[in-house]
Each structure stands twice: as structure tokens, then as C-alpha cells.
Amino acid sequence: MAFFKVLSSFFMLTAFHSSTFSLAHPGVDFGWDGSFHPGGGFSGLFPGFYQCSCPQANDIVLSVLEKAIAKEPRMAASLLRLHFHDCFVQGCDASILLDDSASIVSEKGSGPNKNSIRGFEVIDEIKAKLEEACPQTVSCADILALAARGSTVLSGGPFWELPLGRRDSKTASLTGSNNNIPAPNSTLQNLITLFKRQGLDEVDLVALSGGHTIGMARCVTFKQRLYNQNGDNQPDETLEKAYYNGLKSVCPKSGGDNNISPLDFASPAKFDNTYFKLILWGRGLLTSDEVLLTGNVDKTEELVRRFAEDEALFLNQFATSMVKMGNISPLTALNGEIRTNCHRIN
Numbered sequence: 090m091a092f093f094k095v096l097s098s099f100f101m102l103t104a105f106h107s108s109t110f111s112l113a114h115p116g117v118d119f120g121w122d123g124s125f126h127p128g129g130g131f132s133g134l135f136p137g138f139y140q141c142s143c144p145q146a147n148d149i150v151l152s153v154l155e156k157a158i159a160k161e162p163r164m165a166a167s168l169l170r171l172h173f174h175d176c177f178v179q180g181c182d183a184s185i186l187l188d189d190s191a192s193i194v195s196e197k198g199s200g201p202n203k204n205s206i207r208g209f210e211v212i213d214e215i216k217a218k219l220e221e222a223c224p225q226t227v228s229c230a231d232i233l234a235l236a237a238r239g240s241t242v243l244s245g246g247p248f249w250e251l252p253l254g255r256r257d258s259k260t261a262s263l264t265g266s267n268n269n270i271p272a273p274n275s276t277l278q279n280l281i282t283l284f285k286r287q288g289l290d291e292v293d294l295v296a297l298s299g300g301h302t303i304g305m306a307r308c309v310t311f312k313q314r315l316y317n318q319n320g321d322n323q324p325d326e327t328l329e330k331a332y333y334n335g336l337k338s339v340c341p342k343s344g345g346d347n348n349i350s351p352l353d354f355a356s357p358a359k360f361d362n363t364y365f366k367l368i369l370w371g372r373g374l375l376t377s378d379e380v381l382l383t384g385n386v387d388k389t390e391e392l393v394r395r396f397a398e399d400e401a402l403f404l405n406q407f408a409t410s411m412v413k414m415g416n417i418s419p420l421t422a423l424n425g426e427i428r429t430n431c432h433r434i435n
Contacts, residue, residue: 133254133419133421133422134252134253134254134255134415134416134419134421135252135253135254136250136251136252136253137253138231138252138253138254139223139226139227139231139253142223142226143219143222143223143226143227145222145223146219146222146223146226146227146231146235147235147239149215149218149219149222150215150219150232150235150236150239151239151243152218153211153214153215153218154168154211154215154236154239154240154243155243157211157214158240158243158244162244162303162357162358163303163304163305163358164207164208164211164240165240165241165243165244165303165304165358165360166240166244166300166303166304166305166352167206167207167208167304168208168211168212168233168236168237168240169237169240169241169300169303169304170206170208170300170304171185171206171207171208171209171212171233171236171237172233172234172236172237172415173237173297173300173414174196174201174202174206174266174270175230175233176287176414176415176417177269177270177283177287177417178196178261178262178265178266178269178270179258179260179261179262179265179418180258180417180418180419180420181230181233181234181255181414181415181416181417181418181419182230182255182256182257182258182418182419182420182425183228183229183230183232183233183255183257183258183428183431184196184258184260184261184262185197185202185206185233185261185266186209186212186229186233186431186432187258187261187432187433187434188432188433190433190434192434193260193261193433193434194261194263195261195263196261196262196263196265196266198263199263199266199267199270200266200267200272201266201267201270201272202266202270204307204347205307208236209432211236212229212232212233212236212431213431213432215232215235215236216229216232216430216431219232220429224429225427225429226427227427228255228256228257228425228427228428229257229428229431230255230256230257230258230419230420231253231254231255232431234251234253234255234415235251235253237411237415238251238411241300241360241407241411244303244358244359244360245359245360245361246302246360246361246404246407247360247404247405247407247408248408249408249409249411249412250412251412251415252412252415252416254419254421255419255420255421256419256420256421256422256424256425256426256427257420257425257426257427257428257431257434258420258425259425259426259434269283269286269287270283271283271284271377272377273306273310273311273375273376273377274310274313274314274375274376274377275376275377275380276380276384277380277381277384277385277386277389278384278386280294280377280380280381281294281386287414287417288413288417289410289413289414291386291388291389291392292388292392292406292410293410293413293414294381294389295381295389295392295393295396296392296396296403296406296407296409296410297407297410297411297414298364298377298378298381299362299364299365299396299403299407300407301352301353301364301374301375301378302352302353302356302359302360302361302362302363302364303352303353303357303358303359303360304351304352304357305349305350305351305352305357306349306350306352306374306375307346307347307348307349308339308340308341308345308346308347308348308349308350309346309347310375311336311340311350311374311375311376312340312342312346313376314328314375314376314379315328315333315336315337315340315342316342318376325376325379327371327379327383328371328372329370329371329372332354332371332372336350336374350374351374352364352374352375352378353367353374354367354372354374355367360404361400362396362397362399362400362403362404364378365393365394365396365397365403366397368381368382368393368397369382369393369394369397381393
């Protein structure tokens with residue numbers, strides 16, 4: 090009964106924020122064209138995992154998120170990115186949260202994460218409240234997954250039925266973090282390769298890239314596009330001129346690496362399909378955004394166009410792909426542990 094109360098609270102939130110409820114759930118995969126395909130198993134994860142042991146878990150997560158995102162709307166994107174960067178390195182196991190120690194070399198120091206990954210204090214607050222309510226029960230890995238979903242919903246995006254039951258790793262992988270997380274200047278083929286390494290296809294790539302509909306990026310991640318895209322000291326010719334000139338004022342050729350610009354300047358705090366429309370207009374911020382359209386792969390180009398035309402199609406596929414990503418190599422049963430402090434192993 091408590092579980093359905095939790096779901097009910099989420100339905101009310103989605104209605105309040107004009108969000109879309111997705112039917113994505115374990116064992117189901119929706120194709121990008123709306124077709125329905127049976128999916129694989131979910132390694133022991135299921136939505137009602139905490140129904141008896143901590144039925145208030147999702148309410149606790151939401152209560153912290155609501156305050157954090159109201160204070161700083163950008164935090165929603167940061168928490169979504171935290172889950173993504175976790176799952177792409179040895180699976181969705183909260184390895185990204187581990188600090189350096191005698192036995193751990195933290196992933197926080199990797200190229201993709203250093204000086205950019207954020208939101209740890211929000212995860213810490215959620216964990217502290219959960220430990221108070223349900224000691225040694227809810228894993229840090231599940232907190233990351235719940236925070237990613239909650240952040241999406243609170244930004245106006247879709248709700249999805251989230252399989253739970255992940256456990257936390259006792260290891261981290263700095264090498265994996267450096268090698269497996271796509272760079273902002275990636276070619277399309279590189280993006281496809283890195284996603285396929287995680288069992289994700291081109292549909293997942295384009296849909297999950299749509300998470301860039303919220304959040305900000307640092308100047309250092311798009312400076313190359315403005316001043317030296319192909320090693321010839323020239324800008325990326327796919328950039329729309331007015332947008333290009335505006336970006337130069339934020340991101341100078343020398344210095345300013347930590348200046349930030351919205352990934353979706355039209356609606357930077359609203360989870361919608363404007364990101365794809367901007368790509369079509371030459372106003373995608375990162376190379377990894379633009380190449381989805383111009384990287385000479387018909388499927389990704391068509392998906393960008395379809396998602397730009399049909400917001401419901403995008404939102405549903407994003408939810409489906411988030412479930413799929415959240416199932417990357419989870420630790421379950423007796424594997425891993427439930428950390429009492431997300432920053433260190435027990």
C-alpha cells in the first residue's frame with residue numbers, strides 16, 4: 090500500500106509539472122518509432138524492491154530534490170549526469186561517489202569528471218535522511234537512479250517505473266572513467282562505439298543525449314568549436330552565425346574555461362524537446378550534440394528530426410532508455426554492499 094502512495098505522489102508531481110508518464114518498465118523495450126519489442130530481464134532489479142523495507146524512500150528523495158532544484162535549477166541536470174557517469178564505468182554501482190583512500194583511486198579525478206561533476210552534497214543529504222529512516226537499506230547506487238528520475242520529473246520531464254535493488258561497489262575505476270565516458274568533442278562513430286560497449290544502441294544514444302535539454306556546459310567543452318574545430322583555426326561551420334557570436338562573448342579564445350553556457354539556451358531548466366530543434370537550427374552547443382545530425386549516420390539524423398517534431402515520442406524513448414541504462418551491470422544479491430556513507434566503503 091505504501092508503494093502505491095509513493096507512486097500516487099509521483100503522479101501528482103508529473104501532473105503538476107506537465108510531465109509525461111512512460112510505460113517503460115522491466116522486460117519492455119519501445120523502439121524509437123513507437124514499436125513494441127520484448128526486452129530482456131533486469132538482473133533481479135524491480136520497482137517494488139523497497140516496498141517493505143523502506144516504503145518512504147522515494148518520498149525522502151523527492152523532498153530533498155525539490156528544495157535543491159528550487160534553490161538551483163541547474164542541479165537537476167547535474168544529478169542526471171552523475172547517474173550517467175556512474176553507469177558508464179563498471180555499471181550502475183555508485184563507484185563515482187567513492188573518494189580517494191588507501192584502497193581507492195577515485196573516479197572524481199578523471200578527465201570527464203574533474204572540476205565538472207557535481208551534486209554530491211545533494212546525494213549526501215538524501216543518504217543521511219534515508220539512513221535515519223531506514224538504516225543500511227537503500228544503496229547509494231539506487232539513490233543516484235532515484236535522484237536522476239526525480240530530477241527529470243521535477244524539470245517537467247517523464248516519469249518512469251524504475252527497477253531498484255542495486256548494491257554499491259567496493260571498487261572504483263579511474264581508467265574506466267577516462268576511457269568509457271564520451272567526450273564533448275566526440276565523433277559520432279566514437280559515441281556509437283562507447284554506447285554499444287554498454288549495450289546501448291543508436292536510439293538510446295540520441296534519446297539520452299536529449300538529457301542536454303537541461304543544464305550547462307563549461308567553455309572548455311565547446312571552445313574548440315569556436316576557434317579551431319578541424320585544426321585550421323576556423324570555427325565549426327555548422328554553427329549558426331548569431332549563436333556562434335553569442336558563444337564567443339561567453340567563451341573567449343584565451344581563458345574563461347570555467348565560464349558556463351546553457352546546453353539548451355531556449356529552455357535551459359525545462360525538460361522538453363527544444364534541444365533537438367536547436368540542433369536542427371545549428372544551435373547545438375557541443376560537438377557531440379551536433380554530430381547526431383551531421384555525422385553521416387542516417388538513423389541518428391532521422392531520430393533528431395523525429396524527436397524535434399514529436400515531443401511525446403522523445404519523452405517516452407528517453408524514459409525507456411533511462412531504464413535500459415540503469416540496468417548496466419548492477420550489483421545484486423550478495424554482490425557489493427549497502428554503504429552507510431556513499432563516499433567510502435564500509
